[in-house]
Amino acid sequence: MVGRDGERARLAAFVRAGDGRALLLRGEAGVGKSALLDLAGRLAAGDGQLVVRATGVEAEAELPYAGLHQLLYPLLSDAGRPASARLDAAARAALDAAFGGMDGPPPSVMALGIAVLNLLSAAASRRPVLLVLDDGQWLDDASADVCGFVGRRLSGSPGVKLLVAVRSDTASRFDTAALPEAPVAALAADDAACLLARHHPELDARLRGLVLDQARGNPLALLELPAHLAARATAPAAGAPEDLLGLHAVPLPRRIQDVYAARIARLGDSVRAELLTGALDGATARAGDGPAPGYRMRGVDEALGCGLLVVEPATGEPAFRHPLVRSSIVQLSTPDQRRAAHRVLAHVHRENVERCATHLAAATVDPDEDVAAALETAARSATRRGGALMAVSWLTRAAELSEYGADRSRRLGDAAFVAGQADRLGQARSLALAASAGGPDENPAAVLANAYLALYQDGDVRSTHRQVLAAVKKLRDETPGRPDDEVLHRLVSLLLAVSQYAGGHAAWERTHEVLASLGDLATERARMYGSTWSDVVRHGAGWAGPVERAAAGLADQDPWDVTRLAVSAYHLDLLTPLRPHLERVVDRELETGATSSGIVMLHLIMLDQLAVGHWEAAERTGRRALALAVERGHGLFAHQTRAYLAQLAAVRGRADEARDLQAAVDAWARPRGVGFLTQIADSVGATTALSAGDFETAFLYAIGITAPGAFRPYAYQASRTLLDLVEAALHTGRAEQARDHALAARDAGLPGISPRLALITYGALAMTADDDGEAAAMYARAAAHPAAERFPFELARIRLAHGVRVRRTQGGAAAREFLAPAADALDRLGAGGWAARAQAELRAAGAVPRTPAVPAATVALTWQERRVADLAAGGLTNKEIGEQMRLSPRTVGAHLYRAFPKLGITTRAALRDALTRLDGRLATP
Numbered sequence: 028m029v030g031r032d033g034e035r036a037r038l039a040a041f042v043r044a045g046d047g048r049a050l051l052l053r054g055e056a057g058v059g060k061s062a063l064l065d066l067a068g069r070l071a072a073g074d075g076q077l078v079v080r081a082t083g084v085e086a087e088a089e090l091p092y093a094g095l096h097q098l099l100y101p102l103l104s105d106a107g108r109p110a111s112a113r114l115d116a117a118a119r120a121a122l123d124a125a126f127g128g129m130d131g132p133p134p135s136v137m138a139l140g141i142a143v144l145n146l147l148s149a150a151a152s153r154r155p156v157l158l159v160l161d162d163g164q165w166l167d168d169a170s171a172d173v174c175g176f177v178g179r180r181l182s183g184s185p186g187v188k189l190l191v192a193v194r195s196d197t198a199s200r201f202d203t204a205a206l207p208e209a210p211v212a213a214l215a216a217d218d219a220a221c222l223l224a225r226h227h228p229e230l231d232a233r234l235r236g237l238v239l240d241q242a243r244g245n246p247l248a249l250l251e252l253p254a255h256l257a258a259r260a261t262a263p264a265a266g267a268p269e270d271l272l273g274l275h276a277v278p279l280p281r282r283i284q285d286v287y288a289a290r291i292a293r294l295g296d297s298v299r300a301e302l303l304t305g306a307l308d309g310a311t312a313r314a315g316d317g318p319a320p321g322y323r324m325r326g327v328d329e330a331l332g333c334g335l336l337v338v339e340p341a342t343g344e345p346a347f348r349h350p351l352v353r354s355s356i357v358q359l360s361t362p363d364q365r366r367a368a369h370r371v372l373a374h375v376h377r378e379n380v381e382r383c384a385t386h387l388a389a390a391t392v393d394p395d396e397d398v399a400a401a402l403e404t405a406a407r408s409a410t411r412r413g414g415a416l417m418a419v420s421w422l423t424r425a426a427e428l429s430e431y432g433a434d435r436s437r438r439l440g441d442a443a444f445v446a447g448q449a450d451r452l453g454q455a456r457s458l459a460l461a462a463s464a465g466g467p468d469e470n471p472a473a474v475l476a477n478a479y480l481a482l483y484q485d486g487d488v489r490s491t492h493r494q495v496l497a498a499v500k501k502l503r504d505e506t507p508g509r510p511d512d513e514v515l516h517r518l519v520s521l522l523l524a525v526s527q528y529a530g531g532h533a534a535w536e537r538t539h540e541v542l543a544s545l546g547d548l549a550t551e552r553a554r555m556y557g558s559t560w561s562d563v564v565r566h567g568a569g570w571a572g573p574v575e576r577a578a579a580g581l582a583d584q585d586p587w588d589v590t591r592l593a594v595s596a597y598h599l600d601l602l603t604p605l606r607p608h609l610e611r612v613v614d615r616e617l618e619t620g621a622t623s624s625g626i627v628m629l630h631l632i633m634l635d636q637l638a639v640g641h642w643e644a645a646e647r648t649g650r651r652a653l654a655l656a657v658e659r660g661h662g663l664f665a666h667q668t669r670a671y672l673a674q675l676a677a678v679r680g681r682a683d684e685a686r687d688l689q690a691a692v693d694a695w696a697r698p699r700g701v702g703f704l705t706q707i708a709d710s711v712g713a714t715t716a717l718s719a720g721d722f723e724t725a726f727l728y729a730i731g732i733t734a735p736g737a738f739r740p741y742a743y744q745a746s747r748t749l750l751d752l753v754e755a756a757l758h759t760g761r762a763e764q765a766r767d768h769a770l771a772a773r774d775a776g777l778p779g780i781s782p783r784l785a786l787i788t789y790g791a792l793a794m795t796a797d798d799d800g801e802a803a804a805m806y807a808r809a810a811a812h813p814a815a816e817r818f819p820f821e822l823a824r825i826r827l828a829h830g831v832r833v834r835r836t837q838g839g840a841a842a843r844e845f846l847a848p849a850a851d852a853l854d855r856l857g858a859g860g861w862a863a864r865a866q867a868e869l870r871a872a873g874a875v876p877r878t879p880a881v882p883a884a885t886v887a888l889t890w891q892e893r894r895v896a897d898l899a900a901g902g903l904t905n906k907e908i909g910e911q912m913r914l915s916p917r918t919v920g921a922h923l924y925r926a927f928p929k930l931g932i933t934t935r936a937a938l939r940d941a942l943t944r945l946d947g948r949l950a951t952p
Contacts, residue, residue: 029225029246030218034063037209041188042070042157049178049189051163051201054211056280057247060192061349063211064159067190071157077101077150078157082350083165086307086357090385091414092125094170098158099143102150114149118142124582125169136618138611140176144184147177151186162350163191164199169414172618175204203915205891213244222246227253245279247349251286280351287355290333298329302336303360304368305345306353307386308375322375366390381405388424396434399425403438406445410585415449415621418442423458436462440472440514447479448587450622450659456480471514474498478521483623486663486699488529492537495522499541503548512548519545519553520591527560527594527743528663530702535561535741552577552591559595564738564746567780571599581608586621586628593631598743600783602635603817617655626655626664633671637678638783640819640856645675647927654920666695670707677714678820680859685715706732706744713751718860722758729755736767738775746777746784750824753791766795782814783821790825799836802829823852827865830872839872846872888926888945895922896930900938 028035041050052060068078081098103122114122121142150156163171178189193201195210214222219239223230230238230253238256242248291299301324308322324345330336335352336345347353357365369390376382384405387398402425406418422442429435439462447455459473478495481487499522502515519542526538542549542557555573558566574595581589593609596602609628616625629652636645649672656664673688689711696704709731716725729752733745749772756765769791778785786809793805806829809815815822830845850865869875888896891912898908905916905923912919923935930941 028062028066029222030214031059031063034209034211035066038063038067038190039070041190042067042076043074044188045185047181047184047187049181049191049206051178051204051206051208052190052192052211053195053208054192055195055213055245056351057245057283057349058211058213059246060211061161062246064161064190064192067157068159071155071188074155076155076157077153078159080159080161083160083162084308084353085165087382087385088165088167089417089420090167090381091169091409091417092167092173093382094160094166095143095173096126096170098160098170098174099146102146102156114142114145118145122146136172136176136614140173140180143173143177144180147181147187148184151184155186156188158187158189160189160191163193163201164197166199166201168200169615169618171200171204175201175206178204178206203909203918205912205914205918214246214249215244219244219246219249223249223253226250241279241282243279245283247283247351248279251283254286284351284355284358287335287352288359290335291356291359293333294329298327299356299360300364300368301325301327302330302356303364304371306347306356307365307368308372322372366392380408384421388421388428391428393428394430395428396430399428399430399434399438402428403441406441410445410621411583415445415586415616416451419446419449419451419454419458436472437513440475443472443476444517445621447476448621448623471498471502471518475514475517475521478525479623482521482525482528483661483663486528486666486696486701488525488534489700492522492525492529492534495525496537496541499545503541503545515548516550516553519549520556520587523553523556523560524591528701528703530704530706530741530743531700532741552588555595556591559598560743562741562743563598563780563784564775564777565740567599568776570595571601571781574599574601575604578605581605586612586616586624590624590627590631593628597631597634598781600638600781600814600818602631603639606632606635622659623661623664626652626659626661629655630664630667630671633668637671637675639817640852642675642679642856643928646672649675651920662695663701666692666701666704670704670711673711674707674714677711677718678859679857680718680862682715682719685711689715703743706742710744710748710751713748713755717751717754718858720860720864722755725751726755726759726761735761735764736771738771746772749777749784749791750787750821753794754824754828757794762795765791766797769795782812783818786812786815786818786825787821790821790828793825794828794832799832802832819852820856820858823849823856823858823865824861827853827861827868831868834868834872839874842872843869843874847874888929892922892926892929893942895919896926896938896942899923899935900942 037050041048052063054060064080068080071078079098079101081094083094087093099122103126117138118141121138125139147156147158160166160174163174166174174189174191178191181187181189189206191201191206192211193199213219216239219242223235223238223242226249227235227238234253234256238249238252242252291302294302304322305324324336327336327345331338331345335348337348338344339346360368366389369386373383373386373390376386380401384398384401387401391398402421406421406425409415409418409421419442422438422445426435426438426442429438439458443455443458443462446458455476456473459476462472474494475498478491481491495518499515499518502512502518522538522541526534529535539557539561542553545553551573555570555577559570559574574592577592578596578601581592584592589608589612593602593605596605609632613625613628613632616622616628629648633645633648633652636642636648649668653665653668653672656668669688670692673685673692676682676685676688689708692704692711693708695701696708709728713725713728713732716722716728729748732748733739733742733752735752735756738745749768753765753768756762756768769788772784772788772791777788789805789809789812793802793809796802796805806825809825810822826845826849830842830849833845834842846865846869850862850869853862853865856862894912895908895914898911899905899919903911905919908914908919909916914922930938930945932938932941
């Protein structure tokens with residue numbers, strides 16, 4: 028290797044360092060990145076390290092996890108004495124789910140990244156590992172994200188290193204991976220002349236000067252241009268050497284490809300076919316030990332002889348001399364030749380559903396039902412692994428290859444549905460229209476796409492409900508006896524969702540009427556959603572068991588089915604067991620999967636965090652959901668998130684924030700008839716007033732949701748605000764109305780519907796009882812409920828109310844048994860006015876209240892988190908910060924998302940003070 032003293036020294040230090048680390052080489056094509064990777068591999072192998080090599084392939088840039096599987100294959104394979112055998116169950120499950128080894132929830136970048144780190148650590152316990160990735164710009168996005176995650180955390184994995192090369196002129200996910208970089212520049216003039224003289228001493232002065240001028244220090248050009256230029260110069264009727272290649276008019280990588288093209292053109296057909304098949308296969312991973320999967324080129328000595336291939340020293344297998352050789356082979360091939368190669372590769376990868384389907388699709392021209400079915404199967408696999416975007420492409424291709432019009436329409440309709448869930452609403456509409464020659468109103472798939480667009484973006488529940496209801500009736504009447512009609516099931520689910528957002532008696536009555544008319548066409552899931560989403564007081568009893576049974580199989584369900592089931596679990600207060608699954612899959616859905624379902628998952632995660640008292644985490648989740656909804660233009664989801672944030676602000680006593688959010692939600696939702704949100708707005712008004720001690724206003728808001736002594740039909744907040752109405756009524760001298768409401772809850776059977784409703788019903792009965800014995804019994808029943816501790820805010824409010832009663836009837840000593848834990852819980856939660864009242868009651872009971880804790884940063888910020896926080900505190904937007912730090916706005920947001928809890932804050936406005944406090948603590952000896 029001529030020159031490169033600095034690069035060689037840095038790579039030697041990198042390879043021989045004892046700690047884990049990552050390095051990104053960036054430079055133009057042909058500048059020598061691959062040679063430097065080879066050098067690092069030789070140095071590592073010489074030191075006894077396991078060297079694993081992989082190459083990004085443009086043909087597989089859309090295949091989720093293809094690159095990561097290629098890179099990790101030697102560590103996973105039996106032949107390589109797999110390190111995976113020493114992994115825990117969670118890590119194995121994440122790897123298996125990503126690589127299709129078994130069904131499982133699609134892992135998030137974090138979950139899969141942690142599993143990969145564990146795998147690498149296990150492998151490095153035997154001997155150090157060097158991962159070498161060439162052409163990283165062609166790695167699929169999912170793999171690149173995981174590699175970036177792993178690379179940033181290798182400092183905690185001694186003996187593991189990651190070396191990646193990317194082209195400087197091609198955008199990739201590594202551009203925002205925040206890995207240490209080493210630029211690879213062209214050779215200096217003296218080094219370029221030395222390299223040319225060493226490899227081509229026969230050149231005359233004129234050709235030598237021409238090559239040096241045109242190569243501009245690019246090593247590959249210095250090696251490859253002379254022979255080609257000399258051959259052209261001696262060809263009959265050749266012009267002057269300076270005119271031979273259209274020099275300067277053609278980019279340098281293209282000129283080098285022309286050199287390779289000339290050699291490829293001289294090869295026999297069989298050799299070219301072998302090279303093309305190898306070039307289109309991205310599965311070959313090279314390692315120091317263990318065989319590699321994928322296609323193995325045979326009978327290619329001719330290509331080896333002319334310098335297009337080299338022999339890998341570690342494996343003895345032929346490999347492409349340079350990535351540009353691979354590109355040249357593909358570009359020179361005809362469509363028929365590429366299809367033949369893809370057919371071979373489909374057979375090679377017949378055990379891999381997604382890879383096989385990819386090659387089958389590329390190999391097929393005419394309609395072929397077997398190939399279309401294979402693509403449909405691959406789409407289902409991708410969807411359940413968080414690859415909804417890839418599923419849309421496969422379903423669209425499956426439709427193109429369908430032999431029958433009905434199958435074509437069905438698959439286009441499926442593609443439209445998945446595209447809508449993946450937040451590609453315009454594409455969904457186009458696909459839906461293509462599914463039928465009729466107009467939008469005649470095509471159920473188009474109705475679905477248009478309805479999602481109108482619902483998500485505009486919150487148009489009125490006309491959407493009419494359109495979807497009409498489409499369901501039309502399918503019911505035209506396709507009797509088809510309980511497996513997927514379009515009908517999707518329309519019914521959407522109708523139920525629109526009815527839930529409408530939140531009114533009339534919409535739900537029409538929906539239940541058509542649901543009943545479907546008979547066997549209505550699935551158990553549809554009946555479950557219709558009962559639990561509409562009115563749990565009247566229809567929710569008996570559904571807890573089915574929801575829990577269905578939740579046992581989340582890994583086998585599509586993301587939109589998971590969210591629908593989780594909404595039922597929320598209405599029945601059974602969401603907590605589902606939250607770990609939602610947290611595992613939400614990042615993957617937001618990145619490449621069902622984005623709309625991902626935002627709903629964030630809502631559900633936030634609601635459960637709010638319910639169980641994790642309010643700081645709920646704040647962060649809500650802010651993240653709001654940013655995503657606003658970014659994607661989802662007016663409905665944005666205001667739904669604001670409504671949940673308003674509820675959180677209300678219970679925390681942040682009255683101004685709660686009222687501002689309440690006003691924004693109400694002003695948007697009320698004119699549109701989105702009763703689901705206007706009910707939450709009224710609930711926020713009641714809770715905010717209660718926290719502030721304005722009990723009359725709280726009562727007026729509460730009776731706007733439902734009258735005392737009754738639960739208004741289809742008002743989902745009616746049962747959820749039971750304590751609010753009872754507490755407000757008691758504080759305003761309306762004890763009889765409070766008692767009537769508590770008794771109505773008991774008589775409606777609320778304790779048998781959900782654990783939270785049981786807790787607050789017993790609490791309301793205790794708060795309103797005339798007899799002290801009944802009050803004590805009802806309180807004991809509430810406090811002893813198995814799920815009571817899962818709802819700390821409601822339990823603390825009940826304890827506070829009971830403690831106040833005991834203080835008045837039995838004295839302060841007896842009351843402290845109830846008031847002390849209530850005050851402690853409310854203070855720990857940060858429950859604003861309730862905490863203040865509890866402290867006041869404790870003082871009245873003769874106790875010294877505990878001083879509230881002051882939040883403080885307990886975990887140090889990383890360098891990048893601190894830099895992002897400093898810039899954000901200075902007033903820069905995420906986009907402006909990203910431009911300065913070469914990060915995406917979403918990555919900037921993720922850094923802030925992690926920094927906020929470390930700093931003990933929840934808003935951007937608090938950054939400057941928090942950083943000042945942090946600096947003060949760090950400066951204190």
